[in-house]
Amino acid sequence: MTIKPLRKAVFPVAGLGTRLLPATKTMPKEMLTVIDRPLIQYAVDEAREAGIEQLIFVTGRGKWSLVDYFDVSFELEATMREKGKSLAPLEPSRVPYGELISVRQQQPLGLGHAVWCARHVVGDEPFAVLLPDDLMAGTPGALKQMVDAYNRVGGNIVCAEEVAPEKTGSYGIVTPGASDGNLTEVRGLVEKPEPEVAPSRLGVIGRYILQPEVMRELDAQETGAGGEIQLTDAMAKLIGKQPFHAVKVDAVRHDCGDRQGYVLATLALALQREDLGPVVREFMQGSTSPRT
Secondary structure, eight states: OOOOOOOEEEEEOOOOOGGGTTTTTTSOGGGOEETTEEHHHHHHHHHHHTTOOEEEEEEOTTOHHHHHHTSOOHHHHHHHHHTTOOSGGGGGGOOOTTSEEEEEOOSOOOHHHHHHTTHHHHTTSOEEEEOTTEEEEOSSOHHHHHHHHHHHHOSEEEEEEEOOGGGGGGSEEEEEEEEETTEEEEEEEEESOOTTTOSOSEEEEEEEEEOTHHHHHHTTOOOOGGGSOOHHHHHHTTBTTBOEEEEOOSSEEEETTSHHHHHHHHHHHHHHOTTTHHHHHHHHTTOSSOOO
């Protein structure tokens, strides 16, 4: 079996972020900061660590700041140089020419449709999909762990975790086959099943490695759960035709698409930092106000 190298990653970032209103009324949810960098930066850093060479943003109206963020800011850099300040803090937000490509999703027709909008850039190559609202905190990063698994077994790989029984209706759920360590064979996928009919509690979360054939399945533009074009439905059609596995990664997932997950992510990451951890820990242990 020939395993093609993984070079491209798709970032579906056209969503409206309604769970975080009013903050997302004029700001893309992917630009909301966790400590000192926006959510999109965490996802891009994770992709780069995994060897991704081309970043494909699927954007919508009002998302211009996502692309601008990774552009060169001449005025800012000139001012910092004049004041003798280091440009090092800006380095992660810079992309070399050709690394970032933006395509447009003109209607919010579902995750499957967003991925399909990148078909011409993906071409005939395998590709990753990263949902930036799922902030995955781990070392190495979640996608790097998935790429390591992909290089062993090839095919399609989804990131998965055990979800609470009452939460199956919020996830694509795996019908599991044989397991080998952190890998589980995927024998079926169903989008958002009710708990009483869910085939397992193994829920797909926001990281995927997919073969280009999934785009041909998405060409049909078939709608599924919620009247949307579901990526899960297209992936399910590849089962039995190509290797398909779910992998549990050694990383903590923070769902930053809602208020609770966003706040917890900020606290969790702050506690891990040497410059912030002691102050946050002191405050949480009963100090009336943080030190300044």
